[in-house]
Amino acid sequence: MNLSVAISExxxxxxxxxxxxxxxxxxxxxxxxxxxxxYVAVFDDWPKSAECVLRLxxxxxxxxxxxxxxxxxxxxxxxxxYQELFASFLSSLSGEECCREGKRAPTTSSLKxx
Numbered sequence: 001m002n003l004s005v006a007i008s009e010x011x012x013x014x015x016x017x018x019x020x021x022x023x024x025x026x027x028x029x030x031x032x033x034x035x036x037x038x039y040v041a042v043f044d045d046w047p048k049s050a051e052c053v054l055r056l057x058x059x060x061x062x063x064x065x066x067x068x069x070x071x072x073x074x075x076x077x078x079x080x081x082y083q084e085l086f087a088s089f090l091s092s093l094s095g096e097e098c099c100r101e102g103k104r105a106p107t108t109s110s111l112k113x114x
Contacts (some may be wrong), residue, residue: 002026003046003053006067009037011060021056024049030097047088054089083090 005025012018012062017084018039022028041056043049060066063082068075075081 001046001071002042002044004040004067004069005053005073006038006040006057007021007056007060008065009039011062011065014059014063018056018059021052021059024052024056034084050085050088054085057085 022041026044028041
């Protein structure tokens with residue numbers, strides 16, 4: 001399963017840190033046009049790469065315009081995605097089940113895609 005993340009340069013103030021986390025992806029590239037620079041990362045080992053994705057997203061100032069897709073399909077409810085991703089990461093740090101429901105990193109079964 002692959003997860004792609006596209007982030008506009010305007011949404012980050014720490015481009016070097018963002019680039020460091022982009023490099024953890026299986027593939028990444030930078031696109032530039034008249035609207036600005038866009039950083040794209042593809043993680044082909046989702047959900048194993050959840051920590052890297054979380055750290056990449058932590059460099060973004062405004063998550064509203066980040067584009068995330070799972071196996072090429074845009075995630076419709078990004079708020080739920082971020083909540084489950086963060087909860088999964090906290091769970092991995094504590095070694096306990098995430099939330100009361102025992103959630104782990106978001107998968108296709110827990111995410112609504114367009």
